[in-house]
Amino acid sequence: MSASRPVAIVTGASSGIGAATAERLARDGFTVYAAARRIERMQGLEASGINVVALDVTDDPASTAFVERVLAERGRIDALVNNAGYGAYGAFEEIPLDEARRQLDVNLFALARLTQLVLPSMRERRSGTIVNISSIGGRITTPLGSWYHASKFAVEGLSDALRIEVAPFGIRVVVIEPGAIETEWGGIARASALETSGTGPYRPLVESATAFLEASDRPGRASPPSVVADAIARAVAAKHPRTRYAVGSQARLAVGARRLLPDRVFDRVISRVFLGGMRPPR
Template sequence: MTKVVLITGISSGMGRAAALYFKQQGFEVYGGARRVGKLTDLKELGIHTQTLDVTDQISVRKLVDRAIAEQGQIDVLINNAGYGEFGPIEEVPIENAKKQFDVNVFGAAQITKFVLPKMRQQGFGRIVNISSVGANIYSPLGGWYYTTKASLNMWSDVLDSEVKPFGVRSVIVQPGLTKSEWSKIAFDNAEKNLVNDSPYTNVLTKTEELFDKITFSEATAEDLAKVFFKAATDVKPKRRYYHSIIDHGMVFVARAMPNTYRFALNKLMK
Protein backbone atom coordinates (compact mmCIF):
# COMPACT_ATOMS: atom_id res chain seq x y z
CA MET A 1 0.00 0.00 0.00
CA THR A 2 1.35 3.43 -0.97
CA LYS A 3 2.06 5.70 1.98
CA VAL A 4 1.00 9.33 2.18
CA VAL A 5 2.97 12.24 3.60
CA LEU A 6 1.96 15.87 4.14
CA ILE A 7 4.81 18.39 4.24
CA THR A 8 4.50 22.10 4.99
CA GLY A 9 6.87 24.69 3.56
CA ILE A 10 8.02 22.86 0.42
CA SER A 11 8.99 25.86 -1.74
CA SER A 12 12.67 25.80 -0.75
CA GLY A 13 15.35 24.32 1.49
CA MET A 14 14.70 21.26 3.61
CA GLY A 15 10.99 21.13 2.83
CA ARG A 16 11.56 21.07 -0.91
CA ALA A 17 14.30 18.44 -0.61
CA ALA A 18 12.06 16.34 1.63
CA ALA A 19 9.17 16.48 -0.85
CA LEU A 20 11.48 15.23 -3.61
CA TYR A 21 13.08 12.53 -1.45
CA PHE A 22 9.81 11.11 -0.13
CA LYS A 23 8.49 11.03 -3.70
CA GLN A 24 11.59 9.10 -4.79
CA GLN A 25 10.93 6.61 -1.99
CA GLY A 26 7.43 5.89 -3.32
CA PHE A 27 5.31 8.13 -1.09
CA GLU A 28 2.33 10.12 -2.31
CA VAL A 29 3.46 13.61 -1.33
CA TYR A 30 1.09 16.46 -0.50
CA GLY A 31 2.44 19.86 0.39
CA GLY A 32 2.36 23.54 -0.13
CA ALA A 33 3.86 26.91 0.58
CA ARG A 34 2.92 30.56 0.32
CA ARG A 35 5.15 31.00 -2.72
CA VAL A 36 3.09 28.74 -4.99
CA GLY A 37 5.00 29.94 -8.07
CA LYS A 38 8.01 27.98 -6.81
CA LEU A 39 6.06 24.70 -6.79
CA THR A 40 5.51 24.27 -10.54
CA ASP A 41 8.34 21.80 -11.12
CA LEU A 42 7.33 19.78 -8.06
CA LYS A 43 3.80 19.48 -9.43
CA GLU A 44 5.20 18.30 -12.77
CA LEU A 45 7.03 15.52 -10.90
CA GLY A 46 3.77 14.23 -9.43
CA ILE A 47 3.84 15.98 -6.07
CA HIS A 48 0.41 17.25 -5.03
CA THR A 49 0.94 20.97 -4.45
CA GLN A 50 -1.18 23.93 -3.46
CA THR A 51 -0.97 27.35 -1.87
CA LEU A 52 -0.48 26.88 1.87
CA ASP A 53 -0.24 29.35 4.72
CA VAL A 54 0.05 27.47 8.01
CA THR A 55 -1.43 30.44 9.87
CA ASP A 56 -4.62 30.24 7.75
CA GLN A 57 -7.00 27.52 8.98
CA ILE A 58 -8.91 27.36 5.69
CA SER A 59 -5.70 26.86 3.70
CA VAL A 60 -4.53 24.13 6.08
CA ARG A 61 -7.90 22.40 6.14
CA LYS A 62 -7.98 22.23 2.33
CA LEU A 63 -4.64 20.41 2.20
CA VAL A 64 -5.64 17.84 4.82
CA ASP A 65 -9.10 17.25 3.36
CA ARG A 66 -7.67 16.88 -0.13
CA ALA A 67 -5.16 14.22 0.93
CA ILE A 68 -7.82 12.24 2.80
CA ALA A 69 -10.35 12.50 -0.05
CA GLU A 70 -7.84 11.37 -2.68
CA GLN A 71 -5.81 8.81 -0.71
CA GLY A 72 -8.01 7.74 2.20
CA GLN A 73 -5.19 7.95 4.74
CA ILE A 74 -2.34 10.08 6.07
CA ASP A 75 0.72 8.19 7.26
CA VAL A 76 3.08 11.05 8.01
CA LEU A 77 2.83 14.77 8.73
CA ILE A 78 6.04 16.80 8.56
CA ASN A 79 5.72 20.20 10.24
CA ASN A 80 8.54 21.93 8.39
CA ALA A 81 7.26 25.47 7.76
CA GLY A 82 9.13 28.05 9.82
CA TYR A 83 11.50 31.02 9.75
CA GLY A 84 13.88 32.99 11.96
CA GLU A 85 12.85 36.36 13.41
CA PHE A 86 16.25 37.50 14.64
CA GLY A 87 16.95 40.75 16.46
CA PRO A 88 17.64 42.07 19.97
CA ILE A 89 14.91 41.02 22.38
CA GLU A 90 14.57 44.64 23.51
CA GLU A 91 13.97 45.87 19.96
CA VAL A 92 12.04 43.14 18.13
CA PRO A 93 8.42 44.34 17.94
CA ILE A 94 6.12 42.13 19.98
CA GLU A 95 3.85 41.70 16.95
CA ASN A 96 6.86 40.18 15.10
CA ALA A 97 7.50 37.83 18.01
CA LYS A 98 3.85 36.76 17.94
CA LYS A 99 4.07 36.11 14.20
CA GLN A 100 7.09 33.89 14.87
CA PHE A 101 5.02 31.80 17.28
CA ASP A 102 2.05 31.76 14.87
CA VAL A 103 4.17 30.16 12.15
CA ASN A 104 6.67 28.03 14.08
CA VAL A 105 4.42 26.71 16.86
CA PHE A 106 0.73 27.39 16.34
CA GLY A 107 0.94 26.64 12.62
CA ALA A 108 2.27 23.17 13.44
CA ALA A 109 -0.37 22.73 16.12
CA GLN A 110 -3.23 23.68 13.78
CA ILE A 111 -2.45 21.24 10.98
CA THR A 112 -1.75 18.53 13.55
CA LYS A 113 -5.22 19.06 15.06
CA PHE A 114 -6.72 18.47 11.60
CA VAL A 115 -4.62 15.36 10.90
CA LEU A 116 -4.93 13.57 14.24
CA PRO A 117 -8.56 12.39 13.96
CA LYS A 118 -7.69 10.47 10.78
CA MET A 119 -4.51 9.03 12.28
CA ARG A 120 -6.36 7.89 15.40
CA GLN A 121 -9.11 6.35 13.27
CA GLN A 122 -6.63 4.39 11.15
CA GLY A 123 -4.57 3.40 14.20
CA PHE A 124 -1.21 4.65 12.96
CA GLY A 125 0.64 7.80 12.02
CA ARG A 126 3.85 9.74 12.52
CA ILE A 127 4.13 13.47 13.20
CA VAL A 128 7.63 14.82 12.51
CA ASN A 129 8.24 18.29 13.89
CA ILE A 130 11.20 20.20 12.49
CA SER A 131 12.79 22.04 15.38
CA SER A 132 16.42 23.17 15.62
CA VAL A 133 19.51 22.70 17.75
CA GLY A 134 18.53 26.26 18.71
CA ALA A 135 15.89 24.75 20.98
CA ASN A 136 18.79 24.01 23.35
CA ILE A 137 21.78 26.10 22.29
CA TYR A 138 21.61 29.84 21.79
CA SER A 139 23.33 32.97 20.60
CA PRO A 140 22.56 36.68 20.81
CA LEU A 141 19.69 37.94 18.60
CA GLY A 142 17.89 34.61 18.29
CA GLY A 143 15.83 34.82 21.47
CA TRP A 144 12.38 34.67 19.90
CA TYR A 145 13.34 32.04 17.33
CA TYR A 146 15.00 29.80 19.90
CA THR A 147 12.01 30.18 22.21
CA THR A 148 9.64 28.95 19.50
CA LYS A 149 11.79 25.88 18.89
CA ALA A 150 12.07 25.08 22.61
CA SER A 151 8.28 25.37 22.78
CA LEU A 152 7.90 23.05 19.80
CA ASN A 153 10.09 20.44 21.49
CA MET A 154 8.00 20.43 24.66
CA TRP A 155 4.75 20.49 22.68
CA SER A 156 5.90 17.47 20.65
CA ASP A 157 6.90 15.50 23.76
CA VAL A 158 3.56 16.14 25.45
CA LEU A 159 1.70 15.28 22.25
CA ASP A 160 3.63 12.02 21.94
CA SER A 161 2.60 10.99 25.44
CA GLU A 162 -1.05 11.64 24.56
CA VAL A 163 -1.26 9.98 21.13
CA LYS A 164 1.02 6.97 21.60
CA PRO A 165 -1.88 4.78 22.88
CA PHE A 166 -3.58 5.29 19.48
CA GLY A 167 -0.58 4.09 17.46
CA VAL A 168 0.51 7.62 16.60
CA ARG A 169 3.93 9.06 17.44
CA SER A 170 5.27 12.62 17.57
CA VAL A 171 9.02 13.14 17.16
CA ILE A 172 11.48 16.00 16.75
CA VAL A 173 14.22 16.60 14.16
CA GLN A 174 16.84 19.12 15.32
CA PRO A 175 18.90 20.40 12.37
CA GLY A 176 22.01 22.47 12.95
CA LEU A 177 23.21 25.07 10.46
CA THR A 178 22.28 24.23 6.90
CA LYS A 179 23.58 25.34 3.53
CA SER A 180 20.50 27.40 2.72
CA GLU A 181 19.20 30.95 2.71
CA TRP A 182 17.95 30.58 6.30
CA SER A 183 20.82 32.51 7.94
CA LYS A 184 20.61 35.32 5.41
CA ILE A 185 16.88 35.73 6.06
CA ALA A 186 17.40 35.60 9.82
CA PHE A 187 20.06 38.32 9.76
CA ASP A 188 18.13 40.41 7.26
CA ASN A 189 15.29 40.33 9.77
CA ALA A 190 17.72 41.22 12.57
CA GLU A 191 18.89 44.29 10.68
CA LYS A 192 15.30 45.37 10.03
CA ASN A 193 14.50 44.97 13.72
CA LEU A 194 17.29 47.32 14.86
CA VAL A 195 16.00 50.73 15.90
CA ASN A 196 17.75 53.90 14.79
CA ASP A 197 21.10 54.33 16.57
CA SER A 198 20.65 50.90 18.16
CA PRO A 199 23.11 50.03 20.94
CA TYR A 200 23.07 46.47 19.58
CA THR A 201 24.70 47.20 16.20
CA ASN A 202 28.01 45.72 17.34
CA VAL A 203 26.21 42.65 18.70
CA LEU A 204 24.71 42.09 15.25
CA THR A 205 28.13 42.32 13.60
CA LYS A 206 29.74 39.90 16.05
CA THR A 207 26.86 37.42 15.85
CA GLU A 208 27.03 37.36 12.05
CA GLU A 209 30.77 36.72 12.33
CA LEU A 210 30.03 33.90 14.80
CA PHE A 211 27.66 32.21 12.35
CA ASP A 212 30.25 32.57 9.59
CA LYS A 213 32.73 30.67 11.76
CA ILE A 214 30.41 27.74 12.44
CA THR A 215 30.61 25.89 9.14
CA PHE A 216 31.89 22.55 10.41
CA SER A 217 28.39 21.20 11.11
CA GLU A 218 26.63 22.50 8.00
CA ALA A 219 24.41 20.03 6.19
CA THR A 220 22.70 20.29 2.83
CA ALA A 221 18.94 20.27 2.47
CA GLU A 222 19.27 16.85 0.88
CA ASP A 223 21.14 15.57 3.95
CA LEU A 224 18.31 16.72 6.18
CA ALA A 225 15.65 15.22 3.91
CA LYS A 226 17.13 11.80 4.68
CA VAL A 227 16.95 12.54 8.41
CA PHE A 228 13.29 13.53 7.97
CA PHE A 229 12.68 10.22 6.21
CA LYS A 230 14.33 8.21 8.98
CA ALA A 231 12.27 10.03 11.61
CA ALA A 232 9.13 9.31 9.60
CA THR A 233 9.78 5.61 8.97
CA ASP A 234 11.76 4.19 11.92
CA VAL A 235 9.85 1.22 13.31
CA LYS A 236 10.88 2.26 16.82
CA PRO A 237 11.03 6.06 16.66
CA LYS A 238 13.35 8.12 18.84
CA ARG A 239 12.33 11.36 20.55
CA ARG A 240 15.08 13.34 18.78
CA TYR A 241 16.85 13.06 15.45
CA TYR A 242 20.07 14.84 14.44
CA HIS A 243 22.04 15.05 11.22
CA SER A 244 25.44 14.67 12.86
CA ILE A 245 27.17 13.75 16.08
CA ILE A 246 28.38 17.36 16.23
CA ASP A 247 24.81 18.69 16.31
CA HIS A 248 23.88 16.15 18.96
CA GLY A 249 27.02 16.94 20.93
CA MET A 250 26.35 20.68 21.00
CA VAL A 251 22.87 20.04 22.34
CA PHE A 252 24.24 17.67 24.97
CA VAL A 253 26.80 20.20 26.18
CA ALA A 254 24.24 23.01 26.32
CA ARG A 255 21.84 20.89 28.36
CA ALA A 256 24.26 18.99 30.60
CA MET A 257 26.94 21.66 31.02
CA PRO A 258 25.26 25.06 30.57
CA ASN A 259 28.13 27.00 32.15
CA THR A 260 30.61 25.37 29.77
CA TYR A 261 28.42 26.29 26.82
CA ARG A 262 28.05 29.89 28.01
CA PHE A 263 31.82 30.20 28.49
CA ALA A 264 32.48 28.88 24.96
CA LEU A 265 29.89 31.25 23.47
CA ASN A 266 31.42 34.25 25.27
CA LYS A 267 34.88 33.32 23.96
CA LEU A 268 33.60 33.04 20.40
CA MET A 269 31.80 36.39 20.61
CA LYS A 270 34.99 38.30 21.58
Protein backbone atom coordinates in the same frame (compact mmCIF):
# COMPACT_ATOMS: atom_id res chain seq x y z
CA MET B 1 -8.06 6.80 -4.56
CA SER B 2 -5.04 4.59 -3.97
CA ALA B 3 -5.24 2.80 -0.64
CA SER B 4 -1.86 1.10 -1.07
CA ARG B 5 0.51 4.05 -1.26
CA PRO B 6 1.26 5.93 1.97
CA VAL B 7 0.52 9.66 1.95
CA ALA B 8 2.70 12.44 3.35
CA ILE B 9 2.17 16.16 3.83
CA VAL B 10 5.26 18.39 3.89
CA THR B 11 4.96 22.08 4.73
CA GLY B 12 7.48 24.78 3.89
CA ALA B 13 8.32 22.82 0.76
CA SER B 14 9.29 25.63 -1.60
CA SER B 15 13.00 25.27 -0.84
CA GLY B 16 15.62 23.80 1.47
CA ILE B 17 14.66 21.07 3.89
CA GLY B 18 11.01 20.97 2.82
CA ALA B 19 11.77 20.53 -0.87
CA ALA B 20 14.44 17.89 -0.18
CA THR B 21 12.04 16.00 2.11
CA ALA B 22 9.22 16.04 -0.43
CA GLU B 23 11.55 14.63 -3.07
CA ARG B 24 12.96 11.97 -0.74
CA LEU B 25 9.57 10.75 0.46
CA ALA B 26 8.30 10.62 -3.12
CA ARG B 27 11.28 8.45 -4.06
CA ASP B 28 10.43 6.22 -1.11
CA GLY B 29 6.98 5.55 -2.53
CA PHE B 30 4.86 8.16 -0.77
CA THR B 31 2.17 10.20 -2.43
CA VAL B 32 3.41 13.61 -1.34
CA TYR B 33 1.51 16.85 -0.91
CA ALA B 34 4.03 19.68 -0.77
CA ALA B 35 2.66 22.92 0.66
CA ALA B 36 4.13 26.43 0.74
CA ARG B 37 3.08 30.03 0.24
CA ARG B 38 5.20 30.41 -2.91
CA ILE B 39 3.77 27.81 -5.23
CA GLU B 40 5.76 29.18 -8.19
CA ARG B 41 8.91 27.93 -6.49
CA MET B 42 7.64 24.34 -6.46
CA GLN B 43 7.47 23.82 -10.21
CA GLY B 44 10.32 21.33 -10.05
CA LEU B 45 8.48 19.28 -7.45
CA GLU B 46 5.30 19.34 -9.53
CA ALA B 47 7.22 18.23 -12.62
CA SER B 48 8.42 15.17 -10.69
CA GLY B 49 4.86 14.14 -9.84
CA ILE B 50 4.51 15.69 -6.40
CA ASN B 51 1.23 17.42 -5.57
CA VAL B 52 1.99 21.10 -4.86
CA VAL B 53 -0.40 23.30 -2.92
CA ALA B 54 -0.32 27.03 -2.18
CA LEU B 55 -0.81 27.32 1.58
CA ASP B 56 -0.20 29.89 4.28
CA VAL B 57 -0.01 27.65 7.33
CA THR B 58 -1.26 30.47 9.56
CA ASP B 59 -4.56 30.57 7.61
CA ASP B 60 -6.76 28.21 9.62
CA PRO B 61 -9.61 27.84 7.07
CA ALA B 62 -7.07 27.16 4.30
CA SER B 63 -5.26 24.56 6.41
CA THR B 64 -8.55 22.85 7.26
CA ALA B 65 -9.58 22.75 3.60
CA PHE B 66 -6.16 21.41 2.64
CA VAL B 67 -6.30 18.46 5.04
CA GLU B 68 -9.89 17.74 4.03
CA ARG B 69 -8.81 17.71 0.38
CA VAL B 70 -5.98 15.23 1.03
CA LEU B 71 -8.32 12.91 2.92
CA ALA B 72 -10.98 13.18 0.22
CA GLU B 73 -8.49 12.40 -2.54
CA ARG B 74 -6.41 9.72 -0.79
CA GLY B 75 -8.39 8.52 2.20
CA ARG B 76 -5.41 8.58 4.52
CA ILE B 77 -2.51 10.63 5.87
CA ASP B 78 0.44 8.58 7.04
CA ALA B 79 2.97 11.31 7.77
CA LEU B 80 2.84 15.01 8.52
CA VAL B 81 6.16 16.85 8.29
CA ASN B 82 5.76 20.23 9.99
CA ASN B 83 8.66 22.05 8.41
CA ALA B 84 7.33 25.58 7.76
CA GLY B 85 9.11 28.13 9.92
CA TYR B 86 11.65 30.93 9.98
CA GLY B 87 14.05 32.76 12.28
CA ALA B 88 13.77 36.52 12.81
CA TYR B 89 16.75 37.71 14.81
CA GLY B 90 17.40 40.93 16.71
CA ALA B 91 17.93 42.21 20.22
CA PHE B 92 15.06 41.16 22.46
CA GLU B 93 14.61 44.74 23.66
CA GLU B 94 14.07 45.97 20.10
CA ILE B 95 11.95 43.25 18.47
CA PRO B 96 8.34 44.45 18.08
CA LEU B 97 5.88 42.14 19.79
CA ASP B 98 3.91 41.88 16.55
CA GLU B 99 6.95 40.21 14.97
CA ALA B 100 7.35 37.98 18.02
CA ARG B 101 3.72 36.90 17.74
CA ARG B 102 4.10 36.17 14.03
CA GLN B 103 7.15 33.99 14.66
CA LEU B 104 5.26 32.00 17.28
CA ASP B 105 2.24 31.83 14.98
CA VAL B 106 4.26 30.31 12.12
CA ASN B 107 6.72 28.18 14.07
CA LEU B 108 4.41 26.90 16.80
CA PHE B 109 0.68 27.51 16.44
CA ALA B 110 0.45 26.65 12.73
CA LEU B 111 2.36 23.43 13.42
CA ALA B 112 -0.02 22.65 16.28
CA ARG B 113 -3.12 23.33 14.20
CA LEU B 114 -2.07 21.13 11.29
CA THR B 115 -1.27 18.39 13.77
CA GLN B 116 -4.73 18.71 15.31
CA LEU B 117 -6.27 18.44 11.85
CA VAL B 118 -4.53 15.19 10.88
CA LEU B 119 -4.80 13.42 14.23
CA PRO B 120 -8.44 12.24 13.94
CA SER B 121 -7.78 10.27 10.75
CA MET B 122 -4.51 8.85 12.11
CA ARG B 123 -6.22 7.90 15.34
CA GLU B 124 -9.01 6.17 13.43
CA ARG B 125 -6.48 4.16 11.41
CA ARG B 126 -4.30 3.69 14.52
CA SER B 127 -1.25 4.63 12.54
CA GLY B 128 0.72 7.71 11.56
CA THR B 129 3.84 9.77 12.17
CA ILE B 130 4.06 13.43 13.12
CA VAL B 131 7.49 14.89 12.34
CA ASN B 132 8.11 18.30 13.88
CA ILE B 133 11.10 20.20 12.57
CA SER B 134 12.66 21.92 15.54
CA SER B 135 16.32 22.96 15.57
CA ILE B 136 19.37 22.73 17.74
CA GLY B 137 17.92 26.14 18.64
CA GLY B 138 15.26 24.20 20.53
CA ARG B 139 17.96 22.79 22.81
CA ILE B 140 20.54 25.60 22.95
CA THR B 141 20.25 29.37 22.84
CA THR B 142 22.23 32.10 21.12
CA PRO B 143 22.05 35.88 21.55
CA LEU B 144 19.66 37.79 19.26
CA GLY B 145 17.47 34.72 18.74
CA SER B 146 15.18 35.02 21.77
CA TRP B 147 11.82 34.62 20.04
CA TYR B 148 13.09 32.00 17.58
CA HIS B 149 14.39 29.95 20.49
CA ALA B 150 11.15 30.48 22.39
CA SER B 151 9.22 29.01 19.46
CA LYS B 152 11.52 26.02 19.05
CA PHE B 153 11.73 25.23 22.77
CA ALA B 154 7.93 25.26 22.71
CA VAL B 155 7.88 22.82 19.78
CA GLU B 156 10.10 20.47 21.78
CA GLY B 157 7.82 20.57 24.82
CA LEU B 158 4.65 20.22 22.78
CA SER B 159 6.12 17.23 20.96
CA ASP B 160 7.13 15.49 24.18
CA ALA B 161 3.66 15.82 25.68
CA LEU B 162 1.93 14.84 22.44
CA ARG B 163 4.13 11.77 22.00
CA ILE B 164 2.81 10.29 25.23
CA GLU B 165 -0.82 11.21 24.50
CA VAL B 166 -1.06 9.63 21.07
CA ALA B 167 1.16 6.58 21.54
CA PRO B 168 -1.82 4.39 22.59
CA PHE B 169 -3.35 5.09 19.16
CA GLY B 170 -0.31 3.89 17.25
CA ILE B 171 0.82 7.42 16.36
CA ARG B 172 4.50 8.33 16.63
CA VAL B 173 5.84 11.85 17.26
CA VAL B 174 9.39 12.64 16.19
CA VAL B 175 11.47 15.81 16.61
CA ILE B 176 14.16 16.70 14.08
CA GLU B 177 16.88 19.08 15.29
CA PRO B 178 18.93 20.41 12.35
CA GLY B 179 22.23 22.14 12.89
CA ALA B 180 23.79 24.39 10.25
CA ILE B 181 22.06 23.56 6.96
CA GLU B 182 22.49 25.12 3.51
CA THR B 183 19.13 26.94 3.35
CA GLU B 184 17.77 30.49 3.25
CA TRP B 185 17.44 30.50 7.05
CA GLY B 186 20.79 32.15 7.78
CA GLY B 187 20.24 34.97 5.29
CA ILE B 188 16.83 35.75 6.75
CA ALA B 189 18.19 35.73 10.30
CA ARG B 190 21.07 38.05 9.37
CA ALA B 191 18.86 40.48 7.49
CA SER B 192 16.32 40.70 10.30
CA ALA B 193 19.04 41.22 12.92
CA LEU B 194 20.58 44.07 10.94
CA GLU B 195 17.21 45.67 10.25
CA THR B 196 16.02 45.43 13.85
CA SER B 197 19.20 46.10 15.80
CA GLY B 198 21.92 47.09 13.33
CA THR B 199 22.18 50.54 14.88
CA GLY B 200 22.09 51.66 18.48
CA PRO B 201 23.40 49.97 21.62
CA TYR B 202 23.35 46.41 20.24
CA ARG B 203 25.21 47.18 17.02
CA PRO B 204 28.55 45.57 18.05
CA LEU B 205 26.76 42.36 19.01
CA VAL B 206 24.79 42.31 15.75
CA GLU B 207 27.86 42.88 13.61
CA SER B 208 29.75 40.06 15.31
CA ALA B 209 26.77 37.68 15.29
CA THR B 210 25.89 38.26 11.64
CA ALA B 211 29.51 37.71 10.67
CA PHE B 212 29.40 34.37 12.48
CA LEU B 213 26.12 33.42 10.77
CA GLU B 214 27.54 34.36 7.39
CA ALA B 215 30.67 32.29 7.98
CA SER B 216 28.48 29.33 8.98
CA ASP B 217 26.78 29.45 5.57
CA ARG B 218 30.02 29.21 3.58
CA PRO B 219 30.54 26.11 1.42
CA GLY B 220 31.84 23.22 3.46
CA ARG B 221 30.62 24.59 6.79
CA ALA B 222 26.91 23.78 6.58
CA SER B 223 25.33 20.45 5.61
CA PRO B 224 23.04 20.00 2.60
CA PRO B 225 19.28 19.77 3.20
CA SER B 226 19.39 16.16 2.05
CA VAL B 227 20.90 15.06 5.39
CA VAL B 228 17.78 16.29 7.16
CA ALA B 229 15.51 14.72 4.53
CA ASP B 230 17.30 11.40 5.00
CA ALA B 231 16.74 11.54 8.78
CA ILE B 232 13.06 12.30 8.27
CA ALA B 233 12.72 9.39 5.84
CA ARG B 234 14.39 7.04 8.34
CA ALA B 235 12.10 8.20 11.13
CA VAL B 236 8.96 7.77 9.04
CA ALA B 237 10.01 4.30 7.91
CA ALA B 238 11.10 3.05 11.33
CA LYS B 239 8.75 0.91 13.38
CA HIS B 240 10.16 2.45 16.53
CA PRO B 241 11.79 5.76 15.56
CA ARG B 242 13.94 7.72 17.95
CA THR B 243 12.19 10.57 19.70
CA ARG B 244 14.84 13.04 18.47
CA TYR B 245 17.27 13.23 15.59
CA ALA B 246 20.03 15.87 15.83
CA VAL B 247 21.39 16.11 12.29
CA GLY B 248 23.65 18.28 10.21
CA SER B 249 26.78 20.26 10.88
CA GLN B 250 27.67 20.62 14.58
CA ALA B 251 24.21 19.45 15.72
CA ARG B 252 25.24 16.57 17.96
CA LEU B 253 28.22 18.46 19.33
CA ALA B 254 26.11 21.48 20.26
CA VAL B 255 23.33 19.45 21.87
CA GLY B 256 25.82 17.29 23.75
CA ALA B 257 27.73 20.30 25.05
CA ARG B 258 24.53 21.92 26.29
CA ARG B 259 23.57 18.76 28.15
CA LEU B 260 26.95 18.48 29.88
CA LEU B 261 27.99 22.06 30.62
CA PRO B 262 26.64 24.24 33.44
CA ASP B 263 24.72 27.33 32.34
CA ARG B 264 27.45 29.87 33.03
CA VAL B 265 30.10 27.79 31.28
CA PHE B 266 27.85 27.30 28.26
CA ASP B 267 27.15 31.05 28.19
CA ARG B 268 30.88 31.74 27.97
CA VAL B 269 31.31 29.20 25.19
CA ILE B 270 28.49 30.74 23.16
CA SER B 271 29.86 34.23 23.78
CA ARG B 272 33.26 33.22 22.42
CA VAL B 273 31.96 31.19 19.48
CA PHE B 274 28.99 33.29 18.40
CA LEU B 275 30.17 36.77 19.38
CA GLY B 276 33.91 36.38 19.55
CA GLY B 277 33.77 37.17 23.25
CA MET B 278 32.47 40.64 22.41
CA ARG B 279 30.38 42.48 24.98
CA PRO B 280 28.21 45.53 24.35
CA PRO B 281 29.62 48.89 25.46
CA ARG B 282 28.72 49.87 29.01
